[in-house]
Amino acid sequence: VLLDEFQDRSYAQLVLFSRLFGDGHAVTAVGDPNQSIYGFRGASAGQLFHFVREFPVRVDGADGQARYELAPTSYLTTAWRNGRAILSAANIMSEALGRAEAQKAPAGSAPAATTAACAMALGADAAGASTAAADVPALQPSPFAVEGQVVLGRFGTDIDEAAALAADVLKYRVTDFEREADGTPVPPALAVLCRRRAQMETIRREFEARGIAYEIVGLGGLLDTPEIVDLVATLRVLADPGRSDSLMRLLAGARWRIGPADLMAFRDWSSQLARRRGRPSTTASSEDGAADAPEETVIESDLTDGASLVEALDWLPREDWASSHGRTLTETARQRLGRLSAELRQLRGYLGDDLTTLLGEVERAMLLDIEVAARPGTSIHQARRNLDAFQDAAAGFLRTSHRVDILAFLAWLEAAAAEENGLEAPPSDINREAVQLLTVHASKGLEWDVVFVPGLNAGAFPSNKDSRWSSGASALPWPLRGDRTDLPQWDTDQPDQKGWLDAEKDFKSAVQVHGEGEERRLAYVAYTRAKHVLWVSSAAWVGSRAGRAEMSPFLAELEQLVGSGPNSAPADGEATGAATVHPASVDEASLPEESPLTTGTEVAGWPYDPLEGPVDPRTGDRLRVVPGRRLAMESAAARVRAALESLLPGDSASAQESSLADESGRKLRGNAAGWAREAALLLERRSRRAGGQDVHLPGHISASTLVDLGEDPAGVVGRLRRPVPREPGMSARKGTAFHAWVEEYFGAAGMLDLGEAPGSDDHIDAAYDLNTMVATFKASEWADRSPAFVEVPVETRVGDVVVRGRIDAVFLDADGRWDLVDWKTGRRPSAAQLRAKSVQLAAYRLAWARLKGVAVEDVRAAFFYVADNQVVRPHDLGSAEELEQIVAGALDASA
Template identity: 50%
Template sequence: MSNIKYTPEELSLALGEKFPPTGQQAEIIAAPLEPMLVIAGAGSGKTKTMADKVVWLVANQLVRPEQILGVTFTRKAAGELSVRIRAKIAQLVATGLLSEEETRDFLDPAVSTYHSYANTLVQDHGLRLGLEEDSALLGAAQSWQLGHTVLEKYTGDYHHLNSATSTLIDAIVSFSSEASEHLVTAPEAHQWIDDLVLRLRALPMDAEKDKAPTQVALKLIDKLASRATIAELAEEYTREKKKLGVMDYGDLVAHAARIAQEVPAAALAERASHKVVLLDEFQDTSHAQMVLFSQLYGKGHPVTAVGDPNQSIYGFRGASAGQLFRFPETFPIVRGEEHQIAHVKHLTIAWRNTVNVLSAANQITAGGSPHTGPVTVKPLEPSAFAQPGRVILNRCATVRQEAEAIADQIISESRKAVDEPKTSAVLSRNRSQLSIMGEVLAERGIAYQLVGLSGLLSTPEVTDLVACLHVLVDPLRSDKLMRLLSGARWRIGTADLAAFADWSRQLERRRAKGLRSAEVSNEATGAQENVEESARAELNDAASLIEALDFLPAEGWQSAAGRSLSAEGRLRLTALKEELASLRLIANDDLETLIREVERAMNLDIEVAVRPWVDQASSRANLDAFADIVRDYSRNAPRVELAGFLLWLEQAAEKEKGLPLPSEDADPLAVQLLTVHASKGLEWDIVAVMSLNDGVFPGAKSDRWTSGDKALPWELRGDAKDLPQWDTDQPALKELLEAESILKTKLRTTT
């Protein structure tokens, strides 16, 4: 590139920037227009570097702004990158480095999310593959609803499906989505699993004693049979989507990848429109996304991918950090007939961390899996301006104690602030822990915000409302009743709770004794089998606190342990019993009406209005947001009933992290409560991370695909070579395949 007018340093000076680019940044900014992978550690200034690269390309008239494509994962990240690039280009135009004629027709660069880009490609070229333009895109909750419908209609062999309904629905949707993300159809996956099961079941059970399949291996065969049924249900789920003219996010990316592979005109048009491509967060791309962009731009096109394997957060969606390590070979540099691996650069200076925090982070990430090949991951370095900082380790017996210790620490650090208040945040992998943290902060009069796009179901008022709904229809949800009994409204004390539990156990023993008597009296009539079935069904409900509430003991009752209900405790329990009884009368009526009546009966509107840390105007925000959720569910669900809605809510709590919270402006004086996932890219003066416990954070090691119900077999995944192989991670299956090999050897020897 001999026609370069400005170096990155000269351009930075001309734009009046306070901090010129570092040597690492300048090398990336001025890199040749060839494929390049940038390993950018947390807080290393990747967004600024990408924006500076765009401005450098435009200033040196190598490309026009509208010829640049930037792709990232979230709308927030895309918005931030777009704003930075537009601001930089406006600054460039204002300097006069380019003539008015050269800048007159400038258009904005194209910046979008990965899914938005795939959607645009499908809209523009989908008809070539028979895809309808008006196909609706399903959200996670809508996908789950459709999966529920598919499971309810299933009439095949289901005796070996032992998981809960919600688990099976999740498995159907997840299996289908993962298959799409790896460009495998559900029928192909179904056939592969069926063939494997047939092979394994054909093994003789009377083989050599030391080679006979163990019980673990036999259970694995049954588990694989269950997975085959999940694959069959996923096939039906796919057919239902096609019938309804809808698709999910997995379908969207798979369709876009097919277009890139099968429609040459699409690739030609995209390369002509986008002379330079920037792919952000590349460690979180799936196999289908890798295929999509490699087919469009993989033949030497100037693609810069930015990522960090230590920040991979979308493994649940079929992503694999192994994608990043394969970039240099998948996007080679093409010079005539010669192909060579892409450039690999690093950003290692962390700008938003103190020295001690960075040291602790490097020690933790150093324990990750080693990587070989052209891509290496280097430790982060503190900037020249980094302060020493402090890392404090708390050891606490309970989550509550940990929350109290964190609150005390935030108060202590805030009091030390002289010039201006310190910003603070508490991060957790678990939303329920953030709820406890919020309660502790509220008790101390500290303002806080639950930040992010989810968490509505974990807010106290919605949690209480949903708990009451469970109690209305499910006598086994004693845990939900306990939430009400010990909550702020009823405040049943410890002594009364203990006596109430005694009464529940007494009812259980009384029923068990009555059932045993019924067995004896009916034995002569030949009805023993029916009695046993009835007994088992009723004993399941025997210890229900909800039933104990419906049949409170007479006054003067005393348990064998000498405990009894106080007069005030009995009064409150009776009032709650009557309230629930009246609500059950309308439990099968219109769902929206029921929600309003439950809210009114529980006085939730009054409770949120009197909170001292919330202004009157926004006090009902969470309740109103929940009412909107109920309205949308009622409008879209194939059948509207309370039990189905609660099942859907439990899935939403897992798949959508608790449903969206109503948006609000960030308050810099409030403690921000958010998940580790949502905190990516943000910074505060004081940061606490809850529950750094083994199995929580860091989480448990990834399960083998043969465990659970929903994973696509690893051999079918596009990134199979980046995953553990049979001999190291699948001992039971290895054992069975070895037995098969021995059998084949014997047959050859015999013949």
């Protein structure tokens, strides 16, 4: 039995494993106590130290009596990822951790007989064993380790910190840390690790201002991005008329820009409608001012919001309406509110459609796809990353939820935002096309060439949050926990109240020390994510916080790597040790006594031009948020208009014909005039499409996209210009259900029938005809074979792109050859269609051959069409060169 990441196990898991395998069974646990960072959800670093006692080695004596010995411990102390300087920083963090408190007493979870026998056999040496186990040696660099670099920074404000970080991102992006075998530079992978997700906003704004491509990892961070916030706000307005808060987000946003005076007048109108609900219908007269007021009276108990702005948007007042406070809507606000009302009314027609269809329609109606594509300095694929990630999240919700309506989806999003607490699922791979922003918790297990860890302020990292169980009713009292010996305890056995209170103070201090150990392990995890550069920093003034933030001890302790401290480094910035000081760092004595962020009063007109940013009405000067873009955008728009005009006929004969056509068009009346306008628009659209666009293939594509490129490269390129989400039809859901069953079948060695699992969904099985497919599969040649791998993700480079896919099953034949199988729930296609679809198998075969280092000829591939019970093996699978021709053809189609 192999127990991986054992330092993240809880006491309950330790009890379970100990009672299953603790009586001398062969068990190996792997873990790093310095990376135990999930104590807030039940894990404990002490569990790893208890292993040697809870899983003793059974030895049969000559007298036939069994005795137990402590489990042996081995240390893997070579770090194969980090540079030497980075390891020095990490070892400073781990050195202060010392021995874990788990050495105080065993957890006591092993069977009583085993524990007693072990204690009798080991005697007094048992207590010292935990102590020895707790002394974890420091990590050592590998023989191939790079030197690495540690950069220390101390800045005046968090804005200065973000600016320095962004400037170094631009520098490191063009630094060649590694090269391929042929000498090609490998783009470096960069990440920003934050203690809290709230830190990301300042850095994100700085990245936006400098045109740096970035990716916020995890659903929690995704829900905070501007385009997703607006998208979710629109979904809430569509689904719930009581969400006036979400409508306010839209009204006050950059698109509609309803000003404060108009918002107050609109609120007055909403309150007036709410008051009218309580009147009899005969008194709801036109004096209320509704342009098209409803005649019936709404039952008050049916309302979700007494004064709903969403409802008021559907019943806008007449132009001459004025509230009891004398407020009126301006003409501009009335027009914008009317357009928004019409847009929402149209979108409500899609509420009964599939969720992905609704999301696509909302995205296009809000012009979000165009808005993100217009971002400067990034490709459309990077610009759409948040929208695409949200679509992926919605698709995952559809696959796993029994209730798939919009209200259930919104509830799921709210639960993710409230409960995730920074524990985002880490990305499947490192993104070298963008800087990744994520929390330290989410970074565990990943690595990057350059890692930035900003915000190392005392009270923030390490956090000073009170984690005592006695501070609230949300936690189980620690004396009742099974791992209580690893936790600080409040000694309540006191003779009087004073002793009781003094013991509570001691308990509070012990909890602070315990919590700092947890935070120190978190810093250790953050530091060890870096290979070439570790960039750590602190800011004296953060946002509107009162009081200057002191430097975190996790940063101050690294001063010894410089030699004489970061504030006295050489002026030229050269290193005197394993670390260097950032040239923009500020000496502690030079830090301002008052916050530059709050000392001055900033005044700005609102709403402001989203392309230009806020402006101080007193001086006309722009406030520093992001650089103004209106002049550049207007110049670009003028060039686009000029280019469009250049595509029109310019010779005199064509101009004369155009003039005659215009003259004849003006003479047309009625339907003929409408037809003429439509024809002109269609011709103009065709002309623009013929002009083409510069569309680049993304850095990676799916195997199914590669198949589509072979069949219709122009169509794929067209979808890349403006992606449209596809509704998962019955066939797609049917395939998902069957693939899930096959994966469970092989995982359980085929011992469970479909209906044997408790809670099986009979209605789903019937809708997809899953029972028939299962019966066919069990009668096929594959049912009795054992796959070497199931659902294997693979990727390989084909031309200028990386093709990714997932092989359904991989079998190893008796002759040592590999056999790849892709399950298909549809009918066998025609010969022409099969040739096109075989591109998928060709890509899988090439990827597997490269992965295993075998010849392509030693890898077979087949489709199994379950509906027909047929195995189809295409004999003309394309080579690597033929696959590259498909990609090249797509690039030609985009030119």
